[in-house]
Amino acid sequence: MKDPQSFVHARAPLWHELSRKLQANGPLWKLPPSEVSRTAALYRAVSTDLMRARALGCARDTIAYLDALTAQAHNALYAASRSDRRLRLVQLALDFPRAFRRAWPFMLAAGLLFWLPFFLGWLGTLHVEGFAERVLPASTLESMADNYSKGFASGRDSGSDAAMTGFYVYNNVGIAFRCFATGALFGLGSVVTIVYNGLHIGTVLGHVQNSGHAQNILTFMCGHGPFELTAIVISGGAGMKMGFALLGTSGRTRVASLRAIADDLISLILGAAVFLLLAALIEGWWSPSSLPDPVKWGFAAVMSVFVASFLLFYGRKRRATP
Numbered sequence: 632m633k634d635p636q637s638f639v640h641a642r643a644p645l646w647h648e649l650s651r652k653l654q655a656n657g658p659l660w661k662l663p664p665s666e667v668s669r670t671a672a673l674y675r676a677v678s679t680d681l682m683r684a685r686a687l688g689c690a691r692d693t694i695a696y697l698d699a700l701t702a703q704a705h706n707a708l709y710a711a712s713r714s715d716r717r718l719r720l721v722q723l724a725l726d727f728p729r730a731f732r733r734a735w736p737f738m739l740a741a742g743l744l745f746w747l748p749f750f751l752g753w754l755g756t757l758h759v760e761g762f763a764e765r766v767l768p769a770s771t772l773e774s775m776a777d778n779y780s781k782g783f784a785s786g787r788d789s790g791s792d793a794a795m796t797g798f799y800v801y802n803n804v805g806i807a808f809r810c811f812a813t814g815a816l817f818g819l820g821s822v823v824t825i826v827y828n829g830l831h832i833g834t835v836l837g838h839v840q841n842s843g844h845a846q847n848i849l850t851f852m853c854g855h856g857p858f859e860l861t862a863i864v865i866s867g868g869a870g871m872k873m874g875f876a877l878l879g880t881s882g883r884t885r886v887a888s889l890r891a892i893a894d895d896l897i898s899l900i901l902g903a904a905v906f907l908l909l910a911a912l913i914e915g916w917w918s919p920s921s922l923p924d925p926v927k928w929g930f931a932a933v934m935s936v937f938v939a940s941f942l943l944f945y946g947r948k949r950r951a952t953p
Contacts, residue, residue: 635690638689645676650700724945726902728943728945730898731902732943734895738868742864745867756838762834775835779851807863810824811866811869814869817878818875819874821867825864851919855913856910857931861942869899
């Protein structure tokens with residue numbers, strides 16, 4: 632395109648679009664991530680147009696306009712990058728529960744696949760002799776019973792708390808990652824992993840209860856359980872959603888089908904990761920503390936209500952008032 636007038640006529644709509652975005656109310660970092668990304672793309676395009684306008688010998692006012700526009704866009708995007716952490720946290724807090732609700736069939740299925748085997752493992756261990764040994768090695772079961780035999784009335788030293796927090800982060804993230812990543816096997820891997828973890832945890836709980844330490848393990852689990860178990864279910868549901876996208880492509884390629892749900896998957900996994908981090912902190916420091924049992928159970932009740940309310944209601948659009 633060698634004619635300056637044709638160049639300006641063809642490219643002016645992009646320049647005006649960028650100008651409108653920069654003149655919108657509020658800082659750029661408050662816009663949705665898709666809008667920030669679009670603004671960045673427009674900035675790159677207009678920067679290229681500025682160089683082309685100079686090469687084509689466009690009018691001085693056109694070059695001056697583009698020069699000022701790119702400078703304004705640069706400053707807006709630079710300010711947005713400085714607020715990037717805040718933007719990400721705010722956006723995650725909104726996108727995570729919204730993505731959870733959009734994926735409700737998978738979350739419901741994942742919840743059933745976790746909790747039904749959980750209760751099967753728990754009740755089977757309580758009422759069927761030898762059931763637990765068919766699920767887990769006897770050495771693992773005895774080790775778990777021994778861990779909860781003394782309770783936590785005397786607490787645990789801070790060094791052990793810090794070390795165990797690191798272990799819990801590693802362990803919890805590993806479980807959640809397997810629940811999600813195995814969804815690449817058309818969702819079947821996630822199904823198997825969720826079922827196994829539900830059965831495993833329920834069996835351990837039943838065995839420790841049979842050993843006479845039910846109060847110890849339940850009081851230990853109640854604080855971090857709302858975050859940890861919910862994150863496992865969410866990770867499994869996200870894996871199932873990914874597997875379904877690989878199967879039901881709606882005429883698209885599998886890659887395109889995954890791209891269509893990529894934003895939701897990212898939101899779900901990042902949100903589950905935050906839940907797992909909170910669970911690890913609580914499990915490492917609060918759960919083994921010497922605080923009275925009623926305090927721990929009260930905390931657990933508050934956290935359960937918080938998790939349920941956050942996932943089910945947070946980020947919903949308010950109805951316009953008449």
